[in-house]
Every structure is written in structure tokens, then in C-alpha cells.
Amino acid sequence: MIFVEKVVFDITKLSYSENHIRAFVYQLSRFNKTYTPINISIEEFNKIISD
Numbered sequence: 001m002i003f004v005e006k007v008v009f010d011i012t013k014l015s016y017s018e019n020h021i022r023a024f025v026y027q028l029s030r031f032n033k034t035y036t037p038i039n040i041s042i043e044e045f046n047k048i049i050s051d
Contacts, residue, residue, distance in 0.1 A: 018048045025049050 025035050037045040 018051065021045075021048050022051075 028035050
């Protein structure tokens, strides 16, 4: 069993593509966890995951 308590994921420093961001958020959702961006705006993040 995997437990995700807290994930810190710096999108801008790691230079992940938008597909990676969507996949990451999807995997978190499988464990009823959410991700809150820290280096991009909520609007930009929502645009990425909604595409």
C-alpha cells in the first residue's frame, strides 16, 4: 500500500512537460490527493491540466 502524505514538486526547476504534469496530477488523484502549484499561478496550472 502506498501513502502520499505531502508532495513538493517544483515544476519550473524540473522543466517537466505539460503531459508530465497531467500524469502526475492524475496519479495523485488515484490516492485522493491533490497538488497545489508553488511556482506557477493557479490559472496557468488549471489551464495545463484542463487541456
